[in-house]
Amino acid sequence: MSGAPWPNFLFDKFYKYDQKAGMEKIDRLSTLMTRFRLSARLAPLGEATLVATPPGAAFPGQVILGARPVQTDVPEADILLSASVDWGGDANPLFLALPERMVHDLSKDEGTRQLLSLIDTEIRSRRCGAESVIGRLVEVLLVRILRGQIEAGSIETGLLAGLSDPRLSRSIVAIHDAPERLWTNDDLAQVAGLSLSRFVELFQLRVGETPGAYLRRWRLTLASQDLALGERVERVAHRYGFRSAEGFSRAFRRQFGQPPRSLRLSEPVGARDGAA
Structure with missing residues (x-):
């Protein structure tokens, strides 16, 4: 397949354009979320890799996520959620891409605030099945945080930085969705809509390794x-x-x-x- 033109039906699979919205429609996360079984459990603050604080007079509402237990200056009594996330294995590219500390601002994210309110209700009520419900809701929370970071482009290097780039994300999603294909750099550059030299240079700069x-x-x-x-x-x-x-x-x-x-x-x- 080396040097072959990029087939239209495959191009359509990895890159769709919404003419009405004027935006690329690429699912950057689903394959990764499907391939690795994420789970979460409530954990003491010192063991938590996911911490959420409610908005208040002294502290802005935020969700803090990290690969290792995260630190916060917010008093423990004011913590809305503290959980430990299992990424389905240390080989999960999303886990490997996590910075030391990722902060998601809740001040302009009404949907995530509502989700946290629902999680808080489940934690407090302790009704039948609450543990399972909390785990599922935290998975949804993780997707919203990762999605927000990708859309904001706030990570400088690594997989999340690559997924934030509207050109590189096409090639990365193509790799994720069709790992069996005999991809060449030429193929992936075509998917990204870049010249070969620019594609290789930009991929290494943003993702931190060669394609x-x-x-x-x-x-x-x-x-x-x-x-x-x-x-x-x-x-x-x-x-x-x-x-x-x-x-x-x-x-x-x-x-x-x-x-x-x-x-x-x-x-x-x-x-x-x-x-x-």
Whole structure:
């Protein structure tokens, strides 16, 4: 497929334009959310990686998210929500892309304030099924936070920065949605609507690695999930574009530090609750 024109039906899949709104319609998150089983549980403030504070006279309402427990100056009695998020494994690109501290301002986000109010009601009521309801609502909260960060373009480097770029996001979503395709930089540059040189330069600048490196890491992450479900190494290698099981095994060992056969019928690399 190297050097072939970008097929219109595939272009339409990854890049849709809403003429009425004048905006690109690209789902930047669904594939990532589907591939990794996110979960959340209420946690003490010192263990919480997600903290929400209500708006008040002394403190602005905000949601703070991080890969590790986050710190806040807000008194614990005033905390609206403190939870620990499990990203479905340390190999989740969203988890790897999290900055030390991500802050979402609630002052202009009525929808998220209403969602937090509903979570608070469930926490206080402790009715039947409250724990499950809270977990689901926190997942919705995470989507809203990530969506807001992507739309605001507030992250400088990493996956979220790449997804914030209206050009790069097309190529990243294409990689996520069709990892089995034999992508070349030329293909991905066409999807992004950029020249090859500009695409490679901008991708490395915003995402922090080359397109080929990101594609390879994504494929191997998915491969680890498939192997954990008991699929054969040869089949998985072929699915994700490797010419031989030997080449796949070498790449897999470089990324994860163990051979792919060790993962069959075991837990995916970096996973805590398995993959969806």
